[in-house]
Amino acid sequence: MVKVLISDKMSPKAAEIFRQRGIEVDELTGMSPEELKACIGNYDGLAIRSSTTATAEIIEAATNLKVIGRAGIGVDNVDIPAATAAGICVMNTPFGNAITTAEHAIAMMFSLSRHIPAADASTQAGKWEKSRFMGVELYGKTLGVIGCGNIGSIVADRAIGLKMKVVAFDPFLSPERAADLGVEKVELDDLFARADYITLHTPITDGTRNLINATNIAKMKDGVRIINCARGGLVVEEDLKAALESGKVAGAAVDVYSVEPAKENVLFSLENVVCTPHLGASTTEAQVNVAIQVAEQMADYLLVGSVTNALNMPSVTAEEAPKLKPYMELAKQLGSFAGQVTESGLKKVHVEYEGQAAGLNIKPLTAIILQGLLGPLMDSVNMVNAPIVAKERGIDVMESISDKADDYQTLIRLTVTTEQRSRDIAGTLYGDKRPRIVSIKGINMEAELGPHMLYVTNRDKPGFIGSLGSLLGEAGVNIATFHLGRHEAQGEAIALIEIDSSLAEDTLEKVRALPHVEQVKPLAF
DSSP states (O other): OOEEEEOSOOOHHHHHHHHHTTOEEEEOOSOOHHHHHHHGGGOSEEEEOSSOOBOHHHHHHOTTOOEEEESSSOOTTBOHHHHHHTTOEEEEOTTTTHHHHHHHHHHHHHHHHHTHHHHHHHHHTTOOOGGGGOOOOOTTOEEEEEOOSHHHHHHHHHHHHTTOEEEEEOTTOOHHHHHHHTOEEOOHHHHHHHOSEEEEOOOOOTTTTTOBSHHHHTTSOTTEEEEEOSOGGGBOHHHHHHHHHHTSEEEEEESOOSSSSOSSOTTTTOTTEEEOSSOTTOSHHHHHHHHHHHHHHHHHHHHHOOOOSBSSOOOOOTTTHHHHHHHHHHHHHHHHHHHHHOOSOEEEEEEEEEEGGGGSOHHHHHHHHHHHHHGGGOSSOOTTTHHHHHHHTTOEEEEEEESOOSSSSEEEEEEEEESSOEEEEEEEEOTTOOEEEEEETTEEEEEOOOSEEEEEEEEOOTTHHHHHHHHHHHTTOOEEEEEEEESSTTSEEEEEEEESSOOOHHHHHHHHTSTTEEEEEEEEO
16 A cells, blocks of 8 residues: 655645545654654655655655655755655645735735734733834835745735735736736836835745845835745845844844744844744645645655656656657756846747657657746746746747758757847757757857856957957866857857856956957856
8 A cells, every 4th residue: 555654744634635545644743853764764655844854864765755745835845856866756835825925925014014013012011102103004105026926926916905006026927917917017126216115925046045135225215114925045134134223124024034943033133023933824724725735746646647746757758758858958958048048028938849859749848948948037947837837927838840850850949039039049969869059049050068158149250259268268267168150240149158167257247348248148057
């Protein structure tokens, strides 16, 4: 009989569903890592929340484990690379607590505006300090929503109901989706300059970590109020404290912290801060929803092989896997390349499959392209959920196939349309089945992608290649390969350079400052 361990406290509904599906289940909560390691080898599935940490050591001991299900969205407590290497599917429930988290953000905004926690404590202490707790109205104020996805869009909807004006920054929010939500899409600096309240609803990525820092706080309106119910690492807490003490920021409401559990924090001593202990998902309804969802998903996977909300497993059959593997690597490179060089909101994605590629199961290939495309600015994007994420963001995804092959026996071309431009990139497989880029922006070139690449667009002028090579040499950067292409003499040109290590920021700035350079992007694969 299939056997599942529930190692964290969750709604009894989860165990009930497992048993109804004929799965044996043990509920053993509060175990130490040593105790979990000792017993995990007996189970096919592990259902957790945030208390259990599935480390590489635990996973190594899980000799029979096939799936880890996280009842909730965050999987910081799961070593996903270790699970993937061990052939363990990791899944979460990204939509079960969206309403609850959004409502908590709204509640925090109210509490901050009307000093409710401090006023409650004062009144229950026998004081009557009406003048001390003068508040402000939400009506007519501008709310800046950073990250207008599943949770952020719910917050925006609730704020509009409160007659607030909502401006939103989200690179993947299309103008059409913004119009449907009733929000104004703006750039980040514009949001900082206009918002009376700023609420964060974005994951931690390289682009969002420490987003609220001294530099960006200086761009905000005097007296702004900041709410963070997303991730602690989005905010530099010392910088926020300084701004709260100076009055630049009138107040902050914080549910998440850089270190949790947060028994102490630099923000705790401030009167103009409302703090809660990561309660975003803590409602009865949310706990029931995520427990039901994780149990149903895990049961489906264990009993019939169906995959839902997997973070590390593509939807590919065993028969298709060997044939698709090199194409999946090519698709991943095409999507990642386009995602890393895209700088404005996505509107349309068109994937063309030509020649031999046209006869494949293209759905997982398109999904992995979308994963690579969306990945640089979003976490938890994978082959399973990437198409859903694209649809929710109003991104039009098109596929086309053609058995006819022109210059190559097989070709995949990706065209990405943003609010500003369209850009295409194409790749193929040669006899060795290794992916190669053969065209960028209609400019022909043949290049293999390495771990560290430098992408430069420039005007085709004499001396540019020498200047770029000399600059990299002076910076101690070793060039592995150097690929060039252009539309026409003196026109637009591209340099795609493989280097042995990532570039320092000061070197990148020097490259950007070279004459005739239009765009510089460090790329990682």
